[in-house]
Amino acid sequence: MMTQTPSMNPTDWVLPRILAEQGRLRPAAPWVTIVGGDSLTFGDAAADVRRVAGYLAGLGVKPGDMVGLMMPNSVDLVRAWLGIGTLGAVAVMLNNELRGAFLQHQLRNCGADLVIVDASLVDAIVEAAPHVETLKRLLVPGSASGPASARPQRLSWEGWRTAAPYDGPLPRGEDIACVMYTSGTSGPSKGVLMPHAHCALYGMGQIRAMQLTHDDRFYITLPLFHANGLLMQLGATLQLGIPAVVRQRFSASEWLNDVRRYGCTVTNALGALAAFVLAQPRRDDDAQHGLRALCNAPNLPEHEAAFRERFGIRDVFSGFGMTEVNIPVWGRVGQSRPGAAGWVDREHFEVVVADPETDRAVPPGQLGEILVRPKVPFCFMVGYHNMPDRTVEAWRNLWFHTGDAATMDADGLVTFVDRIKDTIRRRGENIAASEVESAISQMPGAGEVAAFAVPSSIPGGEDELMLAIVPAAGATLTAEAVIEHADKVLPRFAAPRYVEFMSELPKTATGKVQRAVLRKRGPEQAWDRDTPSRP
Incomplete structure (x- = not known):
């Protein structure tokens, strides 16, 4: 069993293997509890997952096959994710809010013939299926199967309950476990090929940094289609054999109530979630709970101070990572460094801060780009699925280029400063400006479109998305019509807040839109979705 002292051989770092072992060691111990919903013990989860794997095998799914997974946080998502992995197939984790061209691109890129969708x-x-030739079948939890003539064909998810348990070989650490899509920069979203060892290392790092013990209970509010919720948090509870309390969707108003009700001791926050919690009205009993540690990324100094002083949380720390590179930088319980991400995990990674133009390391304390490479096999992405050119581009000079600016002192303490790449960070999601621009430009009357980030009105609340639009010749557009179109074609996390119409976009001599000029201009003259009486 992999706990705080895992096998030294990454080929053994496989979460489905660990679940099978936990099911034998602690079958009656609680593992996953959905707030207000169902629960699973380790024994139940281990047995259910083998039946899911058997059911998928009976449907013709083979090791290495891509299987889409689009579900809210639930015990069925846990069963499906680990059932796919047990079989040696590849779980393609699809964001629940995807729609239109965003969803079509990811389905075409992964080539999955089968999607498990709530x-x-x-x-x-x-709606996406007619544009995706490879998609043939859906497994639908919570719904009866559809007519056999429907395309894609709908099959009942519930067939797993009576399926013969899978008893074949389990995957190895070097085998691909899942694909998670990330923007990271301008251009279409990229499917990160993640080996099993890579997936397990997220939780191993969480256990070490947070100093988790068997007395802990993890509160998880982040979506399980992303690495933080699924691998850092849920993966850590699986490896250590401790309970996980999972909320289907984050709620700032219920955050502290849940912590108390379920006796949670540790949790993670990401991006604006901390700001939303701290924006809740103060109560006299804010510090009356059992929460001892919070991993908060980014960890703004004012946020750490508030969590410590207002909520009485003893340890607040941070980290830095990406879907591609795991978590190469971790904070440490008991060593507060407000504003910093943490120290380099030198056991598993090499990290330098380099000049983004030359890739040469800069002196300690000087600003540069974070570059990462692994020391241990298969604890890093294998590449971007069906995008070899983007893989090579990211791996220039045998370093993975994160696109993030930071400083690093002589002791390896890394402080994240800003993003170098042209992305927008909203509601915990990286949004490629080009994907938004492409979707909005399909609107009749839209000439040129630029999407860019402006600061949130909530301190520490990441970005808000703004559109600058030059209408087509003779066209008349309204901000309300643009927003209505955006809400139809974009995921909710990519919904623009501000719209400004311009006669021309600022550009370089080579015709490239100068988003930095637009960001500096800001939303003062823009129509604001939140206060539509503005211009």
């Missing part, structure tokens, strides 16, 4: 999300998949 009944509440099935319409988005059905």
